[in-house]
Amino acid sequence: MAISRPYEPVYYNLPSIPQLEYAGYDDPNAINTLFVSGLPDDVKAREIHNLFRRRHGFDYCQLKYTGRGNQVVAFATFVNHPSAIAALHALNGVKFDPQTGSTLHIELARSNSRRKNKPGSEAYVVIDKRSTTTKDGQESSDDGDSETEEPSEPNKDTSTKSDEETAADPDNTGAAENEQTENTVDGACSTLFIANLGPNCTESELKPVLSGYPGFNTLKVRNRGGMPVAFADYEEVEQATEVMNALQGSTLPSSDRGGMHIEYARSKMRKR
DNA sequence: AGCACA
Numbered sequence: 167m168a169i170s171r172p173y174e175p176v177y178y179n180l181p182s183i184p185q186l187e188y189a190g191y192d193d194p195n196a197i198n199t200l201f202v203s204g205l206p207d208d209v210k211a212r213e214i215h216n217l218f219r220r221r222h223g224f225d226y227c228q229l230k231y232t233g234r235g236n237q238v239v240a241f242a243t244f245v246n247h248p249s250a251i252a253a254l255h256a257l258n259g260v261k262f263d264p265q266t267g268s269t270l271h272i273e274l275a276r277s278n279s280r281r282k283n284k285p286g287s288e289a290y291v292v293i294d295k296r297s298t299t300t301k302d303g304q305e306s307s308d309d310g311d312s313e314t315e316e317p318s319e320p321n322k323d324t325s326t327k328s329d330e331e332t333a334a335d336p337d338n339t340g341a342a343e344n345e346q347t348e349n350t351v352d353g354a355c356s357t358l359f360i361a362n363l364g365p366n367c368t369e370s371e372l373k374p375v376l377s378g379y380p381g382f383n384t385l386k387v388r389n390r391g392g393m394p395v396a397f398a399d400y401e402e403v404e405q406a407t408e409v410m411n412a413l414q415g416s417t418l419p420s421s422d423r424g425g426m427h428i429e430y431a432r433s434k435m436r437k438r
Numbered sequence: 439a440g441c442a443c444a
Contacts, residue, residue: 429441
């Protein structure tokens with residue numbers, strides 16, 4: 167090589183990234199359960215079930231009254247890790263109750279749910295840790311829709327984001343059209359935001375990982391005082407999505423606070 | 439929970 171280019175193309179070991187805890191379809195150690203918080207205290211197990219049942223690979227869910235105040239959390243279990251991740255990204259941050267504005271917060275559970283009842287029998291389960299039970303007993307699978315597939319749902323909980331879509335353009339005063347058609351209405355973006363990196367994480371550690379996926383453009387690592395965060399730009403939203411699904415929650419050698427947390431960036435990386 | 443570069 168006679169001339170040194172500012173950016174020599176990097177083709178490291180593309181598909182195999184051994185230091186990553188890649189959780190595939192058949193990894194028995196993979197987390198297949200989601201932890202759901204941000205629920206209103208009057209949430210019903212049926213609502214949780216209806217929220218998750220449409221997601222690919224859904225298995226079953228649990229609603230848990232924690233006993234701390236009126237706090238309610240839920241666990242949704244999927245047949246494999248990628249399905250759980252896909253549902254996480256589809257539903258995390260959506261408004262669960264437009265009335266109160268309560269927003270779902272979904273993360274991977276610390277461990278997989280163990281079905282306490284006979285498999286296949288219960289579509290959802292309620293765990294009530296509240297001390298004084300006010301006799302609000304049977305909450306198991308009652309409604310006969312456990313098997314049927316009717317798209318017409320009286321509840322408006324499943325596709326909550328359609329609310330935002332409908333209210334698409336509250337004020338386009340002056341804003342007009344963005345030539346940057348990159349950001350989609352549901353927040354998907356071809357640039358990824360990566361957080362929960364270890365304090366010593368560097369661009370040279372991340373780049374071989376992120377550039378190993380199709381459509382990779384640019385990586386930027388920022389260190390705002392505390393923990394570093396990274397922005398990884400891809401050619402297409404779909405390619406960014408693939409990377410997010412593949413690497414979500416995986417750890418790097420420098421990771422010290424758990425796995426990477428990857429989201430769509432709020433805005434597309436500017437073309438230099 | 440943490441989202442920059444213009």
